[in-house]
Amino acid sequence: MTGQSLERLRTQRLGQLEELVLRQDLRAVLIHAQGGALGAATRSNAYLRLFADWDGFEASTTLLVERGRRTLILSNPFQLHAAQGIAGIDAVVFSAPSKLGEAVQGLLAISSGDALRIGQAGWPEAQWQTIESMHRALPRAQWEDIAPELDRWRIAKAxxxxxxxxxxxxxxxxxxxxxxxxxxxxxxxxxxxxxxxxxxxxxxxxxxxxxxxxxxxxxxxxxxxxxxxxxxxxxxxxxxxxxxxxxxxxxxxxxxxxxxxxxxxxxxxxxxxxxxxxxxxxxxxxxxxxxxxxxxxxxxxxxxxxxxxxxxxxxxxxxxxxxxxxxxxxxxxxxxxxxxxxxxxxxxxxxxxxxxxxxxxxxxxxxxxxxxxxxxxxxxxxxxxxxxxxxxxxxxxxx
CATH class of the missing domain: 3.90.230.10 (Creatinase/methionine aminopeptidase superfamily)
Structure with missing residues (x-):
């Protein structure tokens, strides 16, 4: 029963994440995570696993949550088939790390000049080419660190x-x-x-x-x-x-x-x-x-x-x-x-x-x-x- 119970818990937390988007008047939330192959060397992996039963293992993954849509962005195209059907996820797409910013811009249907607020977690472990692509594609975006809020959700174990x-x-x-x-x-x-x-x-x-x-x-x-x-x-x-x-x-x-x-x-x-x-x-x-x-x-x-x-x-x-x-x-x-x-x-x-x-x-x-x-x-x-x-x-x- 553990798997089913965890799936329900993750689905519930995805709903909480959408509520956070509304409550803080964010355009979306972006959670960037290193794969679990890094073991104890990654903390960002945990933020993704709060919400999705997915681990890119040797590859990074990004979860993009908007009002009414949840998209998983994979950096390894060979994992696309394996990621299909994850509970609570509406779409799975591929983007190279150097093009992640452009992928997010396209998914949000916004222009590079739009000034908007986006919640983020996991950026301290993102590759430089990934961060550079976000600044290039969304130069006026205001990034709000939501990791402290997610950390509070993690203290008491359900x-x-x-x-x-x-x-x-x-x-x-x-x-x-x-x-x-x-x-x-x-x-x-x-x-x-x-x-x-x-x-x-x-x-x-x-x-x-x-x-x-x-x-x-x-x-x-x-x-x-x-x-x-x-x-x-x-x-x-x-x-x-x-x-x-x-x-x-x-x-x-x-x-x-x-x-x-x-x-x-x-x-x-x-x-x-x-x-x-x-x-x-x-x-x-x-x-x-x-x-x-x-x-x-x-x-x-x-x-x-x-x-x-x-x-x-x-x-x-x-x-x-x-x-x-x-x-x-x-x-x-x-x-x-x-x-x-x-x-x-x-x-x-x-x-x-x-x-x-x-x-x-x-x-x-x-x-x-x-x-x-x-x-x-x-x-x-x-x-x-x-x-x-x-x-x-x-x-x-x-x-």
Whole structure:
């Protein structure tokens, strides 16, 4: 029923978008989106998936909504047939990115000299040739950024979205269940990654990306083949992060353990990050300020590794919103991105709204000792937080 429920939700949102056109006295709304092949590197893809069950994957797509007409403009002519019959869409046409402005001008039946107001979302990710064509064809158009309005629609997840996100969590569980089959002493880690990602794809995921770190003392997440040539040996730390999509919605989780045998230091690191997760999760109540969750994580880490200099600890963000984007808008204020040298490193107030979905993944990598990370999907409800995955957060012995 998830597909039908999501279709009804998208149709409802298309109606809301037309109401926005009328309410703000816009000539139309234009939503430009990169394809989902970019994975977590695109946020514009999420704006399109709010309204249409379509992903151009390696090609960009533009949704043009007027009063009474919705047109999908594809940048790849070979996808035209596949896009026919999308619910709520009246027409599907092709335009090269360098001619998008002329295509929009023709569809709106306006002249290049017309002064009009057009709502837009997704422009920050548009190619320069696309932006140039819009300015060339519509030089007097006034572009109104409607992304903040759409972002507000995305904070609280509707029931079909919670169901869809639950399905992504279930697929993450399947991946973790299958992982021991792929992890072998005679197989390099990058090949194991490919096995995991292939399993997710043939199990229904439209996208899957992993990081897999196999090391005597893990120092960072490892994504790329050339940094994952190692074959596991007993006592190695093993950390697996999974990021996948179903029906446009993201699933994300991290588990940690060891190959064949657990060393005391690695069990200690796991106990520390598990405590960080539990303390932070307890603060994910509706209306809570999630800056408190980050503060709790930092406090436990500083007490747990008192003799490790801060410069010898690598961390990434402890959490973020999850939905049609890997990081949902307005969802990361409380969670600094420690891997970004330009981030302030300070936690700002962020309310845990009822119905919101988050990924919570406290983590640290201590020089010479090893690394630790645990991640799970968290749904904020009026009665508290709900963890979506069923795979335990316990230390895993794989192999």
């Amino acid at each position: 029931a079909p979205e919670v169901e869809a996100l639950g399905a992504t969590a279930a697929l993450c569980d399947e991946v973790f269940s299958r992982f021991p089959v792929f992890l072998r002493h005679d197989r390099e880690a990058w090949k194991t990654q490919r096995d995991v990602e292939h399993f997710a794809l043939v199990s229904g995921a439209e996208y899957c990306k992993t990081w897999l770190t196999i090391s005597p003392a893990a120092q960072r997440p490892q994504y790329l083949p050339h940094e994952n040539r190692r074959k596991p040996v007993p006592g190695d730390q093993v950390l697996l992060g999974v990021m996948l999509k179903l029906d446009g919605y993201w699933g994300h989780a991290i588990r940690m353990g060891a190959y064949v045998e657990a060393l005391p230091v690695h069990l200690r690191l796991h106990g520390l990050v598990h405590e960080m997760f539990d303390e932070a999760l307890a603060l994910f109540g509706a209306g809570a300020d999630l800056a408190g969750a980050e503060k709790a994580v930092q406090g436990i880490l500083s007490r747990g590794l008192p003799h490790v200099p801060p410069g010898d600890i690598f961390r990434f963000r402890s959490g973020h919103g999850l939905g049609l984007s890997y990081e949902e808008p307005q969802s990361v204020a409380a969670f600094p991105q420690y891997a970004d040298p330009f981030d302030t490193g300070r936690s700002a107030p962020l309310e845990a709204s009822t119905g919101a979905m988050f990924e919570l993944h406290p983590n640290f990598f201590a020089k010479g000792l090893g690394g630790a990370a645990l991640g799970d999907m968290v749904h904020v409800t009026e009665s508290g937080s709900v963890r979506l995955l069923r795979t335990p957060l316990d230390f895993q012995l794989w192999g």
